[in-house]
Amino acid sequence: MNQNVVMSVVLGISVVSAHAQGKLVMDGSTTVGPIAKAFAETYMRQNPGVNITVSESGSGNGAKALLNGTCDIANLSRHLKESEKKAMSEKGVKPVAHVVAFDALPVIVHPSNRVKGLTVDQIRDIYTGKITNWKEIGGGDQRIVVISRDTNSGTFETFKELVLGNDSKIVASAEYTGSNGGVRQRVQMTKGAIGYAGLGFVDRSVKALEVNGVVPSAESVIAKQYPISRELYMFTNGEPAADSLAAKLLSMSRTEKGREIIEEIGYVPVPGK
């Protein structure tokens, strides 16, 4: 009986505090970050007094934050790794994945590049250093400058998983850049460059290549035709209660407004209702 009293007191406090504070902390991927920020802004405009903070420290750090309980929602541009799942189950954290959008990784080159498209195999050969000059694959006589995201990013993990495979190592001369915008900026400045970035970061200043003959676009991603595409996740510790702030924010990805936001940022909303 004593225990019951304690329990109800604890529950009472937690319910009260959830309503009184209206606070939500999100952390993780720089790719999912823009969605989280736009959702947070929209929600806070509609519900003054609610405080949502969004940090972008990378998918790895997002998973770490969920593990350590320093965030309510972890934004990841990849699924959890086995090691992360293991660490979480050891700590009693129950990660629940929510797919909020699709993203594709277009492979981008300088606008002056003559090459129109590559196969996944050719892209792998470029990144592992087997192809080093654009003339080998139908371009001008120009050394290829390989640009990659840093190994801390979910974008890198996705590219590694979908293009490189587990046995290939990126050529040692490859440059590493700390953000998607950085990759685009390096590619638009560098004639011989090849890089990859989230669909939302590709604009007219760079040229997106066809991969295996498929143009990266919303349609080809939803149809699962474009080979280098992925799901974007928000992870919570356990399924959030229906009336919780986390649940409301997550459900935004299925609303009209949410889908509009996702499209505006340059990602592909989840199809369906």
Next chain:
Amino acid sequence: MLLSPGERMRRRLAELAGRGVLFGITSVAALAVLAIIFFIARDALPFFTQVGAREFFLSTEWYPAHQPPRFGAAAIFAGSLLVTATAVLLAVPLGLFAALCMSDVLPFGVRQVLKPVIEMLAAIPSVVYGFFALTVVAPLMQNGGSWLPGQFEIASGVNALTASLILGVMALPTIVSVSEDALQAAGRELREGSYALGATRAETLFKVVIPASVSGLFSAVLLGVMRAMGETMVVWMASGNAAQIPRPWYNLLQPVRTLTATIAGDMGEADQMTGSAHYHVLFAMGLCLLLVSFACNLAGEWIVARQRKRLRGG
């Protein structure tokens, strides 16, 4: 005045307490340094027992995210060395020359304007330098290749030279400011004595003022070296971060990766939760940086002490 034994005791205790507090405050700084070394070494040592020093120092295979991971940091050490050395080679002559000009050549009014302007370079945040390198220096360098003799192609504007150039500029204010102070400290009497003996301005400068302030100049250079070696944000943004030894090794136009950039770039992924060797290897790198810094400092102290002895004796 005679004091009662109780009174004497009280005064003595008060004095002891005062000393204790002062000693405590002073030792906070020393303890902080010791604590940093302790904690870095504690997390660095597991790497050497798990992977071993051989791969770390001798291999150039840096694939920490691969399965199985490889932790060859030789190329990263080479990258740090190359970028630091180039930055120092650029900044030291320029900085010392500027300091000489300001202290002994240029009119006083010019110095009063120049020195604050140069010192302002130190107030610019390093991420701003990095941004400048990425958006201004790198494109300039890429286009610059075409009007250099031989019209050779600079494939990537983000390379060892870009990083070194910016690091050199960042080290300048330290070098100029400290060495100018050292030259000033040589004093007016020394200069006037030299002129009185019939020495010209150039003779005074090179045979009297510079030898007299050489230890100060040396510390200026040393501080500049450490500034260049420890800088992180700029090299992360402007060096390209390719873990390779350029071919040939002095080819500054290829991207390189430095220790500081590797620690900053890999910290997020490399926690205890995912592969622990990747976590510890970054501490091993930090420890190496710390030890090099220490060695530089000790060598500096030793040279300065020797110089003082020589000046007193001679």
